[in-house]
Amino acid sequence: MKPILETIDLVKYYGSVSSVVKAIDHTDLAIRRGEFTAIVGRSGSGKSTLLHMLGGLDRPDSGKVLIEGKDIFKLKEERLAVFRRRKIGFVFQSYNLVPSLNVWENIVLPIGLDGRRVDREFVMGIIRRIGMEDKLHALPSTLSGGQQQRAAIARALAARPAIILADEPTGNLDSKNELDVISLLKSCVSEYGQTLVMITHDETIAQMADRMILIEDGKVVSA
Amino acid sequence: MDRRKLQRVALPAGLLFLVLLALGGLLHTAGEAVKEEEQQKLGALVREHPEYEDRYARIMGGDAPGDASGLGAQILEKYGYDTLDGGAYRAVRRYFFLAGCLLAAGMAVSALLALLALRAQRRAEEDRERLEEKLRELRLREEGTKERLIREEQETKSLVTDISHQLKTPVAALRMSLELRETTELTEEEKRECSGRELQEVAKLEELLNSFTQLSRLEADMIRIRPRMEELRQTLAGAVGAVYMKAFRRGIELSLEEFRDRRLPHDPRWTREAFVNILDNAVKYSPENTSVTVRVSWLASAVMIEFEDQGIGVPQEEAHRIFQRFYRGNARQVQEGEGAGVGLYLARRILEAQGGTVCVKRGRRGGSNFIVTLPYNSVMEPVSVL
Numbered sequence: 001m002k003p004i005l006e007t008i009d010l011v012k013y014y015g016s017v018s019s020v021v022k023a024i025d026h027t028d029l030a031i032r033r034g035e036f037t038a039i040v041g042r043s044g045s046g047k048s049t050l051l052h053m054l055g056g057l058d059r060p061d062s063g064k065v066l067i068e069g070k071d072i073f074k075l076k077e078e079r080l081a082v083f084r085r086r087k088i089g090f091v092f093q094s095y096n097l098v099p100s101l102n103v104w105e106n107i108v109l110p111i112g113l114d115g116r117r118v119d120r121e122f123v124m125g126i127i128r129r130i131g132m133e134d135k136l137h138a139l140p141s142t143l144s145g146g147q148q149q150r151a152a153i154a155r156a157l158a159a160r161p162a163i164i165l166a167d168e169p170t171g172n173l174d175s176k177n178e179l180d181v182i183s184l185l186k187s188c189v190s191e192y193g194q195t196l197v198m199i200t201h202d203e204t205i206a207q208m209a210d211r212m213i214l215i216e217d218g219k220v221v222s223a
Numbered sequence: 224m225d226r227r228k229l230q231r232v233a234l235p236a237g238l239l240f241l242v243l244l245a246l247g248g249l250l251h252t253a254g255e256a257v258k259e260e261e262q263q264k265l266g267a268l269v270r271e272h273p274e275y276e277d278r279y280a281r282i283m284g285g286d287a288p289g290d291a292s293g294l295g296a297q298i299l300e301k302y303g304y305d306t307l308d309g310g311a312y313r314a315v316r317r318y319f320f321l322a323g324c325l326l327a328a329g330m331a332v333s334a335l336l337a338l339l340a341l342r343a344q345r346r347a348e349e350d351r352e353r354l355e356e357k358l359r360e361l362r363l364r365e366e367g368t369k370e371r372l373i374r375e376e377q378e379t380k381s382l383v384t385d386i387s388h389q390l391k392t393p394v395a396a397l398r399m400s401l402e403l404r405e406t407t408e409l410t411e412e413e414k415r416e417c418s419g420r421e422l423q424e425v426a427k428l429e430e431l432l433n434s435f436t437q438l439s440r441l442e443a444d445m446i447r448i449r450p451r452m453e454e455l456r457q458t459l460a461g462a463v464g465a466v467y468m469k470a471f472r473r474g475i476e477l478s479l480e481e482f483r484d485r486r487l488p489h490d491p492r493w494t495r496e497a498f499v500n501i502l503d504n505a506v507k508y509s510p511e512n513t514s515v516t517v518r519v520s521w522l523a524s525a526v527m528i529e530f531e532d533q534g535i536g537v538p539q540e541e542a543h544r545i546f547q548r549f550y551r552g553n554a555r556q557v558q559e560g561e562g563a564g565v566g567l568y569l570a571r572r573i574l575e576a577q578g579g580t581v582c583v584k585r586g587r588r589g590g591s592n593f594i595v596t597l598p599y600n601s602v603m604e605p606v607s608v609l
Contacts, residue, residue, distance in 0.1 A: 180522040183596040187578035
């Protein structure tokens with residue numbers, strides 16, 4: 001079967017001619033549908049850049065990113081934004097919730113942006129699953145880090161994207177909240193049949209993945 | 224051009240045509256009005272001075288001298304008439320105003336129609352895109368199912384290979400021992416040693432067979448996990464009880480720390496099996512006179528159960544592999560010990576089928592800490608572990 005997410009000879013360099021940083025150095029990856037893949041590497045190994053490329057947030061110097069066989073960088077900026085909104089959910093280390101909106105509004109925001117109707121029952125199912133039924137009207141600033149990240153996960157899941165890209169989602173959390181968030185992400189993704197790609201430097205998290213990809217100096221060392 | 228597009232174009236175009244037609248009608252009426260007014264004036268003048276009838280007719284008929292306009296304006300001004308209020312002009316102005324209104328309304332309506340049509344078109348396009356996307360997703364899901372079936376078949380084949388491979392070692396040892404007995408004169412002591420070894424190998428075979436039975440039922444989709452709301456304590460205590468004697472015989476203290484009990488969706492029987500496997504593993508690789516502690520904490524969306532031992536630990540580079548089927552650690556104690564590399568794999572599959580996770584960390588007092596999570600709200604329908 002065709003992989004849901006694929007990179008072909010992806011390259012991204014930063015810096016000037018004299019001091020080039022090879023953030024992504026001719027990388028080939030293939031991620032299967034429904035798989036939980038952990039991308040592991042030390043900080044500065046180019047994993048975040050790779051995730052940004054996978055999500056179409058940043059353009060490569062050369063090479064391709066295929067999502068369901070479609071070369072996403074061939075799309076015009078506007079079409080790419082729509083494609084990204086429908087296909088990909090992002091979970092960042094810094095949560096990125098809108099501070100002036102409450103939990104419910106934050107969660108359904110991407111659905112509204114896409115001009116779709118909110119499937120209340122489905123979204124409430126997710127909210128029950130993350131254990132935040134009683135926090136629907138709370139503003140992000142009144143929540144703990146773990147709660148904010150769970151709301152961010154619900155936001156990513158609610159739009160039913162095929163792929164969830166998570167960049168160090170537990171980087172700011174203590175070990176108990178970390179475990180809670182990771183197990184939540186993992187089981188939700190498998191319940192809803194989604195594909196999860198997670199960046200982490202934590203080997204414990206990587207254990208829970210179906211597959212681990214090790215990145216060093218912009219190259220895939222082992223997969 | 225397809226029919227819908229034709230429809231979209233035809234409507235504004237038809238409207239425009241109607242507006243133009245009405246405009247033409249208006250102009251014609253305006254001309255008629257001017258004509259009538261001129262005739263009226265001619266009639267009035269002739270009635271006043273019938274003797275100039277022919278001259279008036281010529282003038283009104285279009286034969287007026289060009290320089291007479293200035294004089295006419297002067298006369299009108301002299302008697303206090305505004306030129307703009309003049310008869311014919313008033314009629315023309317009225318009709319032009321009407322025409323302007325009509326034109327504006329027509330244009331507004333056409334624009335509105337065009338806008339609506341455009342929006343409908345865009346919506347239709349979006350709908351089509353969404354449907355296509357859905358179709359593609361369905362097709363991909365079908366492909367996924369096919370691929371899973373193929374993978375399952377391959378897995379079953381590799382399972383058979385793996386099992387026969389696992390059985391080879393004890394069977395070979397058994398055969399060697401038996402042959403030795405056949406071919407060589409042995410002392411009583413040697414015979415006893417042989418018997419002891421044979422019994423050991425048979426026990427190993429039995430254990431392997433047990434694991435394999437479970438494993439094959441799991442792989443053949445015969446284990447169905449049926450989560451229901453049950454207290455966690457009972458399940459956990461059952462698992463601790465099952466391993467307790469084994470730990471006791473080896474001088475290992477197995478303790479379950481006090482915790483507030485709570486009901487949680489899980490399959491008690493199979494979850495207990497998963498816990499037993501984890502505990503069994505901890506006891507197996509712990510030296511004598513150490514302890515294994517089970518600790519429960521309630522997280523925000525899941526329960527966390529820690530199984531912490533003071534055993535040999537799991538090297539970091541092996542951590543993600545110990546939950547794989549038939550994986551056995553490289554450490555000497557693991558290689559020499561009994562086991563087929565099934566227990567932890569089975570535990571992981573059972574827990575994940577219920578939305579849970581399992582991982583291993585380095586323990587706080589050396590050894591390893593196996594950490595299990597099970598969610599408070601998970602899928603409540605029975606799930607096959609495959």
